[in-house]
């Protein structure tokens with residue numbers, strides 16, 4: 143039997159280990175801690191009878207949501223299940239309980255995530271089983287330049303109509319637009335804001351700066367799985383931020 147329960151601080155290391163085994167998008171422990179301290183209701187683990195953690199979901203509330211322009215939005219940062227426990231409904235249960243908490247505790251209007259366009263299994267789970275919709279395709283989103291689908295599930299149907307208007311014709315974010323956004327990250331105001339959120343944005347697949355990082359999971363961060371089975375993360379955001387910090391030091 144595998145049970146689902148809210149994660150405790152003691153679980154974070156096991157979540158990180160599971161992530162390292164299953165996905166190429168990996169994070170420092172402080173990123174899990176940041177999630178756990180900020181949105182404790184949105185971290186869940188799948189645990190066997192013997193107490194082994196075999197799956198997790200790591201989620202958050204979008205820090206920039208919850209204002210007049212942007213309704214409160216949940217975001218699935220990462221989810222994975224040990225290979226030998228897959229196709230047993232564990233990921234679905236993790237997602238269901240996490241999204242229930244987004245609605246009940248945070249009154250979220252929707253939940254978003256990013257998924258590799260080649261991750262057929264995860265796409266099937268999100269789109270066919272859980273009812274997520276593709277908002278747009280983000281070009282070169284991942285560190286290895288694979289594209290991502292940005293997906294969203296609506297808890298408040300009125301926002302689906304609003305998004306339909308906003309994203310109509312933008313199903314595929316063009317290279318030109320993505321490049322333009324990358325160019326904009328040099329803006330000093332943005333850079334200051336991003337530094338405040340530094341702990342939230344570290345992504346460890348790239349080599350970390352020696353003066354910024356205590357642990358170095360990137361050295362052991364290669365997933366044991368094919369990178370085609372990949373994950374939801376924010377590698378682009380962290381690549382941008384890193385570039386920013388370097389720029390500021392000069």
Ligand SMILES: CC(C)(COP(=O)(O)OP(=O)(O)OC[C@H]1O[C@@H](n2cnc3c(N)ncnc32)[C@H](O)[C@@H]1OP(=O)(O)O)[C@@H](O)C(=O)NCCC(=O)NCCS
Nearest residue numbers: 222223228229230231232233234263266267371372373374
């Ligand atoms: C994606 C992942 C989390 C799914 O976990 P899981 O516990 O096996 O998923 P579930 O058993 O809850 O799947 C529920 C349904 O989703 C669909 N699904 C899940 N995995 C699938 C796969 N590999 N191929 C096709 N459909 C799949 C099926 O409809 C499944 O129902 P079924 O088993 O009755 O056919 C797991 O494969 C995994 O950890 N992969 C590596 C990490 C990863 O890719 N994470 C997602 C990042 S965006």
